[in-house]
Amino acid sequence: MQGPNPHGDASQNGDYPRAPGYEGPPHPQMPPQVQPMPPQAGQMPPQPGQVPPPGPKPKSALPIVLIVVGVVAVMCLVVSAVGIGVGVFTWNQSPPDAPVGTGPDQTDGAETDVDLTYGDGDHHVDYYYDFACPPCGDSMQTLAPLLRDGIDEGKITVTMHPVVIVERSDSYGANAASASVCAADVGEPEFFEFTLAAMEQVPGKAEPALSKTKMAELVDLGPEFVECVNNAPYASHIEKSTQEALDGGLSQVPSVRFDEQELAQNDTAEQLKDLIENA
Numbered sequence: 001m002q003g004p005n006p007h008g009d010a011s012q013n014g015d016y017p018r019a020p021g022y023e024g025p026p027h028p029q030m031p032p033q034v035q036p037m038p039p040q041a042g043q044m045p046p047q048p049g050q051v052p053p054p055g056p057k058p059k060s061a062l063p064i065v066l067i068v069v070g071v072v073a074v075m076c077l078v079v080s081a082v083g084i085g086v087g088v089f090t091w092n093q094s095p096p097d098a099p100v101g102t103g104p105d106q107t108d109g110a111e112t113d114v115d116l117t118y119g120d121g122d123h124h125v126d127y128y129y130d131f132a133c134p135p136c137g138d139s140m141q142t143l144a145p146l147l148r149d150g151i152d153e154g155k156i157t158v159t160m161h162p163v164v165i166v167e168r169s170d171s172y173g174a175n176a177a178s179a180s181v182c183a184a185d186v187g188e189p190e191f192f193e194f195t196l197a198a199m200e201q202v203p204g205k206a207e208p209a210l211s212k213t214k215m216a217e218l219v220d221l222g223p224e225f226v227e228c229v230n231n232a233p234y235a236s237h238i239e240k241s242t243q244e245a246l247d248g249g250l251s252q253v254p255s256v257r258f259d260e261q262e263l264a265q266n267d268t269a270e271q272l273k274d275l276i277e278n279a
Helices: 062-093 135-154 172-186 188-199 213-218 223-229 235-247 267-275
Strands: 123-129 156-162 255-258
Touching: 123 135, 123 267, 135 156, 135 188, 135 267, 156 172, 156 188, 156 235, 172 188, 172 213, 172 223, 172 235, 213 223, 255 267
Parallel strands: 123 156
Antiparallel strands: 123 255
16 A cells, blocks of 8 residues: 655645655745636636637726816817807997908097088987998888988987997998098088998998998098098097997897887887877
8 A cells, every 4th residue: 555645646736746755955846727707697607628708898098087087178168158148249239340450540630529420300310320231221221211201300319439349351341430520610511421431331230331431432521531541530420429329228230229129120110100100
């Protein structure tokens, strides 16, 4: 009968058998055997000779990163939309600054307190318009004759309010508004004559506008008028009246108020005609 192995059982301690009297370092241990992963639900158990299927992969953080990036992108889009909205709202609430070198000139000592009020009727009409606003041009052609008739009949008092709301790099609206005040210096008929002529020349968004020289040629009001148009001395008045109108609640042009009540945009002419006839 064979006696016990003095070096222990290799199957228990993982050592290979050593020769009697061997004093060297112990034999290296066998690497531990990897136990196969138990089959997942719905999987077939591994067959002999087959490599067991890999276990479940750890969840990737990529979806979370994508979700976070997506949320940030949406937030940026919302902020951009709000920014645009604020930029527009702000632009509507204050007149745009004309680019350097393109705005109307000012003459030192020129009168800037201008009152474009005509007539002495009991009812008051305030008319707000922008020379660079195409709908204002159509409105002026329709309403100016009604206003002139109401003034001549002594039924209404009309205050004209040229303002600068539409932004143009050539400052056409500001230049034309200042030129209309130059015409008012000549007289009431001349003011309406120039205003109607200029309103027929309202440029489209991408169309070139009249220069000051061409603007002064719309009506023949003499050399002083031409000089006034080219110098555009009433810039401060136009800027001031625009800001006052905005502070007073002006939100769109053209706008007509009869005894401080704003008339509907889609039926202004008919309403104004009825009001003047019944005044």
